[in-house]
Amino acid sequence: PEAGQQPETAMSDTRANKQFRSQEWFDNPNNPGMTALYLERYQNQEYTREELQGGKPVIGIANTGSDLAPCNKIHVFLMDRIKAGIRAAGGIPMEFPVHPIQETGKRPTAALDRNLAYLSLVEVLHGYPIDGVVLTTGCDKTTPAMLMGAATVDLPAIALNGGPMLDGWWKGERAGSGTIVWESRRLLAEGKIDYEEFMSRVCSSAPSLGHCNTMGTASTMNAMAEALGMTLTGSSAIPAPFRERMAMAYETGKHIVRMTYDDLKPSDILSRAAFENAIIVNGAIGGSTNAPPHLQAIARHAGVALDVTDWETIGFDVPLLVNMQPAGEYLGESFFRAGGVPAVMGELLKAGKLHEAAMTATGNTMGVNLAGVESVDTDVIRPYDRPLREQAGFKVLSGNLFDSALMKTSVISEDFRQRFLSEPGQEGIYEARAVVFEGPEDYHDRINDAGLEIDERSILFVRNVGCVGYPGSAEVVNMQPPDALLKQGINHLPTVGDGRQSGTSESPSILNASPEAVVGGGLALLQTGDRVRLDLNASRMDALVDEAEWQARRDAWEAPEIRSQTPWQEIYRRHVGQLAEGGCLELATAYQRIRKDLPRD
Numbered sequence: 001p002e003a004g005q006q007p008e009t010a011m012s013d014t015r016a017n018k019q020f021r022s023q024e025w026f027d028n029p030n031n032p033g034m035t036a037l038y039l040e041r042y043q044n045q046e047y048t049r050e051e052l053q054g055g056k057p058v059i060g061i062a063n064t065g066s067d068l069a070p071c072n073k074i075h076v077f078l079m080d081r082i083k084a085g086i087r088a089a090g091g092i093p094m095e096f097p098v099h100p101i102q103e104t105g106k107r108p109t110a111a112l113d114r115n116l117a118y119l120s121l122v123e124v125l126h127g128y129p130i131d132g133v134v135l136t137t138g139c140d141k142t143t144p145a146m147l148m149g150a151a152t153v154d155l156p157a158i159a160l161n162g163g164p165m166l167d168g169w170w171k172g173e174r175a176g177s178g179t180i181v182w183e184s185r186r187l188l189a190e191g192k193i194d195y196e197e198f199m200s201r202v203c204s205s206a207p208s209l210g211h212c213n214t215m216g217t218a219s220t221m222n223a224m225a226e227a228l229g230m231t232l233t234g235s236s237a238i239p240a241p242f243r244e245r246m247a248m249a250y251e252t253g254k255h256i257v258r259m260t261y262d263d264l265k266p267s268d269i270l271s272r273a274a275f276e277n278a279i280i281v282n283g284a285i286g287g288s289t290n291a292p293p294h295l296q297a298i299a300r301h302a303g304v305a306l307d308v309t310d311w312e313t314i315g316f317d318v319p320l321l322v323n324m325q326p327a328g329e330y331l332g333e334s335f336f337r338a339g340g341v342p343a344v345m346g347e348l349l350k351a352g353k354l355h356e357a358a359m360t361a362t363g364n365t366m367g368v369n370l371a372g373v374e375s376v377d378t379d380v381i382r383p384y385d386r387p388l389r390e391q392a393g394f395k396v397l398s399g400n401l402f403d404s405a406l407m408k409t410s411v412i413s414e415d416f417r418q419r420f421l422s423e424p425g426q427e428g429i430y431e432a433r434a435v436v437f438e439g440p441e442d443y444h445d446r447i448n449d450a451g452l453e454i455d456e457r458s459i460l461f462v463r464n465v466g467c468v469g470y471p472g473s474a475e476v477v478n479m480q481p482p483d484a485l486l487k488q489g490i491n492h493l494p495t496v497g498d499g500r501q502s503g504t505s506e507s508p509s510i511l512n513a514s515p516e517a518v519v520g521g522g523l524a525l526l527q528t529g530d531r532v533r534l535d536l537n538a539s540r541m542d543a544l545v546d547e548a549e550w551q552a553r554r555d556a557w558e559a560p561e562i563r564s565q566t567p568w569q570e571i572y573r574r575h576v577g578q579l580a581e582g583g584c585l586e587l588a589t590a591y592q593r594i595r596k597d598l599p600r601d
């Protein structure tokens with residue numbers, strides 16, 4: 001549906017006698033002292049006593065945009081429209097800031113801050129007079145952080161994406177966020193472009209406010225939010241500068257008021273069926289390998305059973321329907337015009353692949369939201385029976401190097417498949433010599449070292465870059481081959497690691513290996529020169545080292561010293577779990593819903 005034309009819902013009209021939790025702050029005759037203190041300080045800005053004691057819902061707006069967070073900066077300008085919508089529906093808007101998580105700005109990695117923003121959102125929603133919340137989303141980790149927090153507190157909540165940037169262009173060709181970086185890095189190493197052209201090429205991919213215009217982690221996670229049912233229909237793909245984005249902000253503000261009256265909460269929406277829908281949509285859009293840990297984290301905070309292996313069992317056979325970089329050719333504007341996420345889901349629904357009874361933030365089921373919706377440009381969003389490729393989901397590998405690691409097969413190029421996976425009689429099987437790096441610094445120092453004897457048959461490994469090791473898990477597994485190989489036209493070698501890779505990368509890496517090396521995962525025992533065997537048919541990867549030798553290495557292994565730069569890094573490292581389990585603060589997963597048995601005002 002057009003923004004502003006959301007279908008009417010079957011919500012009940014319970015406005016007359018609804019008692020909101022914010023009244024415990026603003027209108028509590030049993031505690032006049034506290035009530036007066038709350039009232040006077042909110043009254044001295046724009047709110048009146050009549051409003052605050054009028055029984056209207058207070059709607060928090062979690063603002064993830066700021067000067068430090070340009071991917072989400074559009075929300076600073078959308079605030080007026082969200083607030084207008086909330087007021088039009090009879091709610092009281094209260095905007096508050098969220099700890100910034102800028103993927104391209106935060107050192108050592110933005111992933112470290114997902115759980116910090118999560119924690120602080122939980123604290124705000126729990127501790128302030130908020131009855132419902134608009135979660136502004138966009139850049140990679142902002143979306144899961146907001147959904148994780150909403151799942152924990154379980155107040156009525158709806159996500160509003162800021163939308164992707166306009167399409168980037170360079171010399172008449174689409175220049176996609178991130179994807180152009182990987183390509184330009186290769187051209188620079190091959191000596192085909194210089195430093196200045198490198199800068200111009202990459203900057204051309206960011207022509208406006210908004211998040212990455214490729215199907216990177218930002219577009220993926222916002223598609224996930226919509227597939228989970230946590231947004232209005234059609235909300236996630238609208239480019240940031242479009243008029244429809246402003247209309248959607250207004251509509252979302254209006255709608256959250258209704259959700260608070262009907263007490264429609266994340267726990268009503270985030271069901272196992274919703275997560276299965278999201279996994280299927282991820283395959284069809286060619287989504288990021290960052291989606292599994294983020295979805296896992298949301299599921300755990302929502303108390304829904306999900307396992308990393310679900311990504312292969314439920315997701316692997318899903319065909320790629322969306323022709324968008326890095327797996328395809330188009331960018332966000334085309335995706336939006338072709339119908340965005342509802343069109344993809346409509347095609348999947350027609351093919352009988354989705355749970356249509358899953359409840360959504362609209363108050364209707366996914367089936368009702370999507371009725372009659374289909375692709376309006378079948379070059380950009382393909383029909384189910386005419387996909388860009390079959391089996392576009394993830395492989396979940398295991399073996400003696402890790403209990404689980406992911407491989408995004410939709411980005412395996414024909415050239416790569418020919419070179420590595422097509423030995424006659426051995427299709428999908430590959431054996432090679434391992435070259436091991438201890439982290440991104442070690443990789444940069446040594447990748448061009450001829451002594452490593454890296455050839456076109458090598459597999460590159462990087463370890464100590466997971467949640468505990470890095471800390472936060474770094475997007476560094478998509479390592480580029482040495483310059484000498486690039487000059488021969490070898491653009492990709494198989495790469496493996498306990499970190500992640502950018503959702504905008506087209507590298508067919510094996511990543512998110514869990515458990516990571518620094519906590520004693522098998523990757524810690526690998527040595528340069530070992531033979532390693534990848535078997536995609538059996539979903540396995542193993543070091544071909546004999547049992548006794550492997551055990552001897554394990555006995556000799558000592559956990560490396562871990563040094564943190566900030567207090568948060570240390571707290572994070574003490575409490576974080578592995579990527580396969582979502583990289584959550586483990587102690588936080590015990591908290592679900594607001595505890596009413598522990599009053600303390």
Ligand code: FES
Nearest residue numbers: 071139211212218
């Ligand atoms: Fe922020 Fe891609 S870097 S959305």
Ligand code: MG
Nearest residue numbers: 103475502503
């Ligand atoms: Mg990234």
